[in-house]
Amino acid sequence: RTVYVNGEYLPETEAKVSIFDRAFLMADGVYEVTSVLDGKLIDFEGHFVRLQRSLSELDIAEPCTRDELLEIHRELVRVNEIHDGLVYLQVTRGSDGDRDFVFPNPETTKPTLVLFTQSKPGIMDSAASKNGIKVISIEDLRWHRRDIKTVQLLYPSMGKMMAKKAGCDDAWLVEDGFVTEGTSNNAYIVKGNKIITRALSNDILHGITRAAVLRFAQEAQMEVEERNFTIAEAQDADEAFVTSATTFVMPVVEIDGAKIGDGVPGAKAKRLREIYLEESIKAGV
Ligand code: PLP
Incomplete structure (x- = not known):
C-alpha cells in the first residue's frame, strides 16, 4: 500500500513520524474518514469543512489547501486501486523534538499530515x-x-x-x-x-x-x-x-x-x- 506523509507518497513500510509527535504523546491531533464507493470520494467537501473547523478549534495550522488535499485523496485511491473503502486522514500539531504540555511555536513547528487508504470490498451490502x-x-x-x-x-x-x-x-x-x-x-x-x-x-x-x-x-x-x-x-x-x-x-x-x-x-x-x-x-x- 502507498501512503502519504508530509508531502511524500511512500510504501507504508517506509513511512515515518517522530516519536515526539504530539499525537503520539498527547493525542494532539484530528482526523477524518472519507468513504470511497465505486472509486469516488463521498462527501469530500463536508469532511474538508469539518477538518478546517476541528483544526481551528485546536489552533493547529491547515497543512495544505483544499485542492491539494483532494488531489492527495484521489492519488491514493488511484494508486491503491480502491473501488470500495476509505481514505483516512490525520493532522497533528507535530513536534519540536521534545515533550511539553505547552504547544510548540507554530512558526517553527509544522503540522504532520498523514493519509492512507483501506480497501473494504462488499461494504455496501455487508x-x-x-x-x-x-x-x-x-x-x-x-x-x-x-x-x-x-x-x-x-x-x-x-x-x-x-x-x-x-x-x-x-x-x-x-x-x-x-x-x-x-x-x-x-x-x-x-x-x-x-x-x-x-x-x-x-x-x-x-x-x-x-x-x-x-x-x-x-x-x-x-x-x-x-x-x-x-x-x-x-x-x-x-x-x-x-x-x-x-x-x-x-x-x-x-x-x-x-x-x-x-x-x-x-x-x-x-x-x-x-x-x-x-x-x-x-x-x-
Ligand atoms: N460520532 C462519532 C463519535 C464518530 O466517531 C463518528 C464517525 O467517526 C460519527 C459520529 C459519524 O460521523 P460521520 O458521519 O461524519 O462519519
Whole structure:
C-alpha cells in the first residue's frame, strides 16, 4: 500500500513520524474518514469543512489547501486501486523534538499530515447492514468537546470492547439519562413518520452522514425531530439506526437486550440507506 506523509507518497513500510509527535504523546491531533464507493470520494467537501473547523478549534495550522488535499485523496485511491473503502486522514500539531504540555511555536513547528487508504470490498451490502446490529448502553465518559474530531479514541474503543464482551456490536453512550451518540456514529430512533436524533452541540460529533441523511429524510417526506431521547424511549421505538461515513445508515435491532420493533431492520432505515448510497455515489468526486 502507498501512503502519504508530509508531502511524500511512500510504501507504508517506509513511512515515518517522530516519536515526539504530539499525537503520539498527547493525542494532539484530528482526523477524518472519507468513504470511497465505486472509486469516488463521498462527501469530500463536508469532511474538508469539518477538518478546517476541528483544526481551528485546536489552533493547529491547515497543512495544505483544499485542492491539494483532494488531489492527495484521489492519488491514493488511484494508486491503491480502491473501488470500495476509505481514505483516512490525520493532522497533528507535530513536534519540536521534545515533550511539553505547552504547544510548540507554530512558526517553527509544522503540522504532520498523514493519509492512507483501506480497501473494504462488499461494504455496501455487508451482513450487518442486512441483519442490523445489537447495541448496549454505557455511560458517556468522554471529554466535553466531542464536536472536535480528535484522535482521543480510547474510550470509544473500550466501549466497542464492552459491547463485544456482551455479545453485541456497538455501544450507545448515555449522559444525564440521554443518549449522546454511538462510539463512532450518530444515533437515531424512528416513531411513526418521525426520525428523532439529538440536536447538534458540543456533546456530539457533527456527523457528515447525519447532515446528508436528515436532508434525504426530509426530501422523502419524513419528519425530522432534533431532540434528546432516553434508552427506554429507544427500546420502545418502531426503529433505530446509526449513521457514519463507513457504515452509512446501519439498522439497530436490539438495545440492552430489548428487541426494537420486530427485531429486524426497519423500513425507514432501509429506505434511508438506499437513498443515501444512491445519492452520495451520484454526487461523489
Ligand atoms: N460520532 C462519532 C463519535 C464518530 O466517531 C463518528 C464517525 O467517526 C460519527 C459520529 C459519524 O460521523 P460521520 O458521519 O461524519 O462519519
